[in-house]
Structures are given as structure tokens and as C-alpha cells.
Amino acid sequence: MYNILDFSLDELKKWMTDTGESSFRAKQVMDWLYKNQIWDFDNMKNIPQNTRQLLKKNFYISIPQLVKTYESERKDTFKYLYKYDDGNIIETVVMKYNRGNSICVSTQVGCNMGCRFCASTIGGMVRNLSSGEILAQVLACQKQIGEKISNIVLMGSGEPLDNYDNVLKFIKIVNSQYCLNIGQRHITLSTCGIVPKIKKLAEEKMQITLAISLHAAEDTLRTTMMPIANKYSIDEIMESCRYYINKTGRRISFEYALVQGVNDSDRCALKLVHLLKEMLCHVNLIPVNKIKENGFKQSSKNNIENFLRILSKHGIETTIRKEMGSDIDAACGQLRRSYLDSKKNRERV
Template structure:
């Protein structure tokens, strides 16, 4: 018979520290009240977390030292470690960042005159399996929290020491497979109490997850939408983008029409031009037919060549022909020059090089 020793001391309960980036305004209000502090401390703390991107409680110099100590006992500031970075001759910079749980993601800073654009990731890895994408080859590790998406942008801001003017969630992962965190991050980036970036300068890029496109159309903010199309021929798109095979082009066409009707905003179709895959005359004609009479803008992308990949970029002349033919049917199109062509700029390249070495 086993007896229980009632006099044996119980194990102390260890309170897990919560990352302030993961806490809502209401939760921070509750925390401040629990610590016996006046309400105005909430705004001060949130300014340090969201606007100043504090990496230590000691940085919060307008808070009493005793409060900083208490915060350090019950909460954390998350933070990211820069594992690697590469700077291109065009000024863009690719980062590999690691979170406290060792999950690593990529983001990119792209400066131009008086502007700084950031391409951020919404997931570590990706489950969509796009054939030409280095990230897809590695699979999905996990989705990121809203705070982790936001922190990428702040890391780039602080590294360049300049304000971020636009963000595109076009890095690793499918944003609409992490919808709630993606939207929360967009709202924080848009908030005057956060990064203060205008909604029309915040873009989500999706492979074409139709239910989430329709949900996104109902959101009150004027965030912008880009859809990775890459082919208007069903068999080609299924080959290139197996993760969205169940969403047919016909249904995507209808969903995008509904999106435009509800929002009045111009969506963008991303089209990475791949030699002998989606750059034929037939592919071009189907693309013209798909986009004709719609509000969409087409971004023709020069594919970043990935070492050992069977997919190679098409020619500049072919890209120009796509733009010309689309213009002939009334569709606005531009060639987007890929930034960082001299570094590991394509999604997943830097992480695979560093983490597997």
C-alpha cells in the first residue's frame, strides 16, 4: 500500500513569463493593475514595446526601477537574434532572424530614395509546396505570432535607422493560412500607436486561398491584396502551385471579382516568368484572357535563379512582350526587378544555406 506524505513540501508553481508582444491592450491593462501601478503606465509600456522596440526593461527609462524589475519577473520582451545578413549592391538587405524558441525566419529591407520597404514572413517555412520556391522545399515549421511578424519589421527599421514606409507580407509562408495573426500584425503596423504605416502601404500576398480572400474583402481596413498567379492555365498552375490545386482558376476569378466589388481596390497578380514553363504564347494568351476587363494590375517578376533548380528565369525580352500584350488588352502590367539578385534573395535561400551548413 502506498501512502502519501502530507508533510512533503509541494513544488512551487513556476509562472511562465509572457512576451509583451503577445499580449493585447486589455491584458497589459490587467498586468499593470496586478502590479499595483496607475493606468497611465499602460501607454508608457506599450510605447516602449510597439514604437521604440525596446530590447530590455532597463531601456524603459520613464518607468520606476521597481516597476522595471517587477516586469522582468513576470514578462519578457521576446526579441530576435540576427543569425545572418547579406547586403546587396542595390542596397537591399536580407536577414535571417531567430526567435527565442530557435525558430528562424527571413525578411528583407529594400531602401529607395526617402523610402524603406520591408518584405516579412508570416510562417517559418511553408506548406504550400510551390515548385520553384526554396521555402516550399523545406516544409512548414510553424506559424508566427502577430508579434513575431511585427518584430521583423521593427528589426529592419532599427537596422536601417529609418522609418518603414511600406510592408509586404510576401516572405516565407502563406499569410492566409495564418489569417488571424497576419491581420493582427497588419493592424499593429497600421496603428498610430505602432508603426503608423498607412493601410494602403500594407500588402498581403497569397497563393490564392479563396475562403480567406473573401474574408479579407470584408475587413474594414484598406489593406491591399496581391495574388500569386504564375499561370492562367490550370494544368500549369497545378504543377507550379500544388498547395492551391483545390481552388480552381475559375473560382479564383469569381472570388477576385467579388473582392473588387466589395472593396473597390485594385488587386495585383504576381507572375514569376519561368523559362519554358509559363512564358509561351499560349500562356500569355490565357493570362490576357484571365485579366482582360478586370481592375487587376499584373506584376511580371524576374525569377531569382536558385542553385540546382530546374526552373530558370525567362528573358528580359519575353518579360517586355508580356507587358506589351497585356497593355494591348487594357491590362496594366509592369516588370518588377528582383532586388538582391547578387545575394540569396529568394525566399528560403539564406536559411537553407546558413541553417544546413
């Protein structure tokens, strides 16, 4: 059986005609799934019963089960733990802004990248999520909050470019008119810097925002924070970023998680200025979240603001990411890790 959420409209049309059904039935099914939020074939009332039976025989609708909900004190951030059909747990975050609702989706169960400041990597990567499983997070959250999602960030658990084909298909489906029609300019993909895949993505000439998890402007320091830096140097990443900009005309966002005493000095800021000078880019400074396994501490407010001043003074457009959900451990992988640890403890008892 197939997860119908993995199918594009054209793929479902082809399946319909291959099985002797009318191709227009595919659009009717898509309308039930995405416009009416009906996830039971039996309730798709304008579909003939024999067609519904055929769909039930060949497809299932994989919406993950809600395990737990966390809500921030300010009621602007919601974190959901979801369980897929195989029992794997992922987490999804919804952030409410004046401009609309943003969702941070996971692309893998766990992650293989090993970044020291991220809890997603603890325990490694279990498996990739399919395009439909990523999409199901958006569908489930929309129904949960009773409001539309307007912005998508592929920045949850997992490395999106390590799951390239499924992520690309998800973006194309969620962007389509028959699905949720979320514009590509409202979608951000964050990567730790897999150079060949950045260049491959550039060839797609999509209008999404590419965000690079940089966190250091020199290889020696970056390798202590991100193992991927041992494979791809900063020079290689910058070259791929310039290639991406030339191909798409899109500005790149560089994420820089500020860690006290590690990468938050004036020298680090000036190194970053030198690296990004004259590039079409934006820097997003991120006060790092405390994770008990790595011992990293968040930079002081003064250091963060000073870092911002140095970059801005040299013409680098820079913002500080607004902290949302810190009271509910909303950083990547933290709640999943806490849930799995507590589950293990219960099983021991």
C-alpha cells in the same frame, strides 16, 4: 510568460488594470517599445520600479538575434537571417527605394504550400510566427538600418493566410498610432490563393493591397507549379477576388513569375488577358529566381518584354518587378535554406 509584442494597447491596458496597475502605464510601455526602441524593462525610466518588476515577471520582449547580414553590391537590398528564442531561423529583406524603405517579412518558419519556384517550401512548414514575432522583424530592421520602414510586404517565407489570425493582428498593431503608424495602403499581403481566407479577409474591409500569386492562367499548368491549385481552381480564385474587390473597392495585384519555356509564351499571355479582362487589377511580372532544387530558368529579356507588351496592348496594367538582391539570393527562403544546409554539413563533419 508572454511576449509583450503580441499585445495590443487595449490588451495591455486590460492586463494593467487586472493586476492593479494604472491603465495609462500601458501607453508608456508602448512608447518605450516602439517610439524609443527600448527593449529592456529596466531602461523604461518613467515606469515605477515595482511595475517594472511585475512586467519582468510576466513578460519578455522577443527581438530575434541577428545571425547574418547580406548586402547587395548596389547597397539597395539587405537580407537578414534572424534566430528566434526557440532556435528557428527566418529571413527578412529590406529594399531601399527613393520613395522610402520597404520590408519583406516572413509569416511562418518554412511553408506548406509547396510552390515549385519558391525555396521557402523546401522542408515544409515548421511553425507559425506570432503577431509579435512578425512585428519584431520590422523593429529589428529599423534599428539595423537606422531608418524608418515605410512599406511592408508580407511576402517572405510562409503563406500569410495560412497564419490568418496572427497576420491580421500584426497588421492592425503595426498600423496603429501607438505602434509604427504604417498606413494600411502601404501594406501588401501576398497569398497563393486560399479562397475561404480571401473572402474572410474581404469582410475586414481593410485598405491593404492584396496580391495573388497566380503564375498561370489555366488550371492544368498552374497545378504543375503550385500544389494549392489542386484544391482551389482558378475560377474559384477569380470569384473570391471579385468578391474582395466589391467589398473593399481595392485593386488586386496578380503576381506572375515568368519561367522560361513554361508560362512565358504568347499563348500564356493571351490566356491571362482573357482571365483578367475588365477586372480592377494590376499584373506584376516577376523574372523567376534560379533555385537549384527545381531546375526553373528565368525567361529571356525579350520574352519578358513581349509578355508585357501583349498585356499592355489589351489594357491590362502591367509592370516588371525590379530585380533587387539577386546577387545575395534575396528570393524567399534561399538564404535560410543555404544556411541550414551548410549547418548540416558542418554537423556531419
